[in-house]
Amino acid sequence: MTLTTPANLYCPQSIPVSSSIPRIDCKNDWNHSARSLVNGEQLLVDDLYSTGLHTLAALRRRLETDHPDAEQGHDKAREFRSRYQQASQNLLAPITSYRLDLDKAPEIGWFEELYADVPDFLLPFPQIQGLNSAWQWWQKGIEIPALKRRLFPFYGTYFPTRFDHLELFDSWLRQYDGQRRLAWDIGTGCGVMALQLIQAGFDRVLATDANANAVESVRRELARQPAAGLDVRLADLFEVEAPESPDLVVFNPPWLEGTARSPIDTAIYHDGTLFERFFEQAYDRLAGSSATPGRLVVLFSNLPQTVDPTAVHPIQHELDTRDRFVLFSRDSRPVRAGSSKTRRRKRDPTKELVQLWELIPKS
Numbered sequence: 001m002t003l004t005t006p007a008n009l010y011c012p013q014s015i016p017v018s019s020s021i022p023r024i025d026c027k028n029d030w031n032h033s034a035r036s037l038v039n040g041e042q043l044l045v046d047d048l049y050s051t052g053l054h055t056l057a058a059l060r061r062r063l064e065t066d067h068p069d070a071e072q073g074h075d076k077a078r079e080f081r082s083r084y085q086q087a088s089q090n091l092l093a094p095i096t097s098y099r100l101d102l103d104k105a106p107e108i109g110w111f112e113e114l115y116a117d118v119p120d121f122l123l124p125f126p127q128i129q130g131l132n133s134a135w136q137w138w139q140k141g142i143e144i145p146a147l148k149r150r151l152f153p154f155y156g157t158y159f160p161t162r163f164d165h166l167e168l169f170d171s172w173l174r175q176y177d178g179q180r181r182l183a184w185d186i187g188t189g190c191g192v193m194a195l196q197l198i199q200a201g202f203d204r205v206l207a208t209d210a211n212a213n214a215v216e217s218v219r220r221e222l223a224r225q226p227a228a229g230l231d232v233r234l235a236d237l238f239e240v241e242a243p244e245s246p247d248l249v250v251f252n253p254p255w256l257e258g259t260a261r262s263p264i265d266t267a268i269y270h271d272g273t274l275f276e277r278f279f280e281q282a283y284d285r286l287a288g289s290s291a292t293p294g295r296l297v298v299l300f301s302n303l304p305q306t307v308d309p310t311a312v313h314p315i316q317h318e319l320d321t322r323d324r325f326v327l328f329s330r331d332s333r334p335v336r337a338g339s340s341k342t343r344r345r346k347r348d349p350t351k352e353l354v355q356l357w358e359l360i361p362k363s
Contacts, residue, residue, distance in 0.1 A: 008212045010156045010263045011114040012131070014121035015092065021122075026051050030058035037087045038062065044092045045125065049105040052125040055091055060084060085261075091125040100128065108135045110155050131155065144192055146170045147199065153190040154220055156213030158267030164335050165252065165299045165354040166192060172331065172356055173200040178295060179247040182206065184285070186237055186251045186278070189267055191218035191230075193250055193299075198227045206242060208235040211263040238281040245294060249282055252299040257311075275314040283324040287361035296325065296359040301335075306351045315357050325359040332356070 024033050025047035033043055033055045045052040063084055094101040097119050098112040110131050115121065123131075134155040141150035142159055146166045153159040160166060173196060180202045185194040188207035197205045207230065209215050218232040233240045258269035286294045304311040319327055335352040 009114060009216060010211070010213050011110070012123055012127035014095075014115060014118055014123060017094070017120055017122060021092065024051065024055065026054075030054045031062065033091075034058040034062045034087075037090045040087075040090065042090045042092060044094065044122065045102060046094075047103060049100070049102045052091060052093060052102070052128070056088055056125060059087055059091075063087070085126070088126045089124040092122045093125050093128050094120075094122055096120050106132050106135075108132050109138075110135055114155065147192065147195055149225070151190050151192065151195075151221060152217075152224065154213055154217035156211065156262070156264050157190050157217040158214070158264050159190045160192060162335065164333055165301070165356075166196070168331060168333055168354055168356050169193060169250070169297070169299060170196060172297065172358070173197070176200070176248075179292070182242075182244060182246045183248040183250065184208070184238070184242075184246045186249065186282075187253060187267070188218060188232065189214050189252070191221055191232065193252060194218070194230055194232070195227060197248075197250070198230050202229065202248075204229045204231065206240070206246075207232045208237065208240060210234070210236045211266060213263060214267075237278055238285055242285075245285060247294045248297065249286060249294060250297045250299070251278065251282075253278070255301045255303050257304070275318065279318050279322065279324060283361050287324070287363065293361050293363065295328065296361070298357045298359070300355045300357065302332075302351075302353045302355065315355075315359075319359075323362060325361055327357065328360045329358040330355065 021042050021044045023044045023046035025045075028051075036043060037055075037059055043055075045055070063080060095111055095115075098115070100106070100108055100111075108128070108131050134153070137153055137159070138155065139152075141152040142161075143150050144160070144166070145163055146169075151159065180200070182204045183197045183202045183206070185191075185197060185205060185207040188194050188209045191207060194205050194207040207218060209218075209232075212234055215232050215234045218230075222230060222232070253274065254266065254268050254270040256269050257272065259271075260266040260269045282296055286296060298315055300313075300315055302313075305313065319325060332353040332355045335354055
């Protein structure tokens with residue numbers, strides 16, 4: 001099946017080709033180039049892919065020297081990442097005729113697909129690295145133990161590299177005794193939980209996500225390996241028409257409060273309004289629409305509390321302050337170490353628990 005790429009997909013902002021940007025190659029001093037990047041000067045890598053890698057490594061060393069306490073506390077680490085991101089975006093790489101125009105550069109197939117009307121342009125080098133990593137995952141896929149199959153996440157789509165919460169959800173599904181006519185998967189990402197629901201025997205699953213790339217990822221997954229009854233829609237939470245009330249709503253929200261800088265970040269960071277909006281809309285969908293109201297399952301983590309013991313737990317806060325849901329069951333399990341194949345920041349798992357909260361609406 002041939003799929004047409006939608007026009008509303010997220011991709012890094014292209015930069016017009018310019019002869020006024022200073023060029024660097026392997027003969028330049030990497031430390032001098034790093035200093036220029038920190039000072040806000042744009043530089044264009046002109047020869048080898050490795051020149052860009054060495055320059056970014058020099059930039060990281062320089063910032064680590066300026067911030068020796070970057071690993072001491074969440075706030076310090078966040079400040080370091082912010083400074084590195086700001087400076088590293090000044091290092092650019094050329095794309096010519098949809099190919100990364102550097103010697104010994106990796107093949108990245110996203111350029112022609114995501115930038116169909118712009119064959120020649122520049123991109124920040126860290127964005128090139130992200131596109132390259134995403135292309136490798138898209139080509140190789142990632143094995144999802146709970147599904148006993150591989151998924152192939154599209155660019156800009158969050159995918160799990162740890163599976164404790166999915167195993168917890170799988171265990172819960174095995175003992176679920178409710179109706180299996182319709183389930184909603186809110187914020188589906190690459191579609192893992194939606195496929196778990198289909199695997200568990202639900203007749204229909206409606207999956208939504210506000211990230212167009214995530215919807216495209218599930219769409220292409222279904223083209224690769226169809227799953228009867230799964231429908232994926234671009235929507236913020238519950239903002240789609242549905243003819244009947246769900247028997248089950250599942251939600252694996254972002255676990256940290258913070259600022260999302262790209263659509264994929266919205267799977268990691270939430271703003272202060274997400275949970276209030278979610279619980280309000282979930283209650284409207286579930287309560288009072290049938291003799292047996294549906295259930296709500298939220299996958300979460302105590303990670304915010306391991307960083308800050310005073311942090312508000314949004315699910316417990318909902319139960320304590322609102323008259324909408326009651327707790328039906330709760331389960332948790334310790335977190336194992338993350339995949340060694342991902343560059344995502346490793347967490348100390350010794351205190352972290354993944355949690356499954358099963359709620360029912362008050363009548």
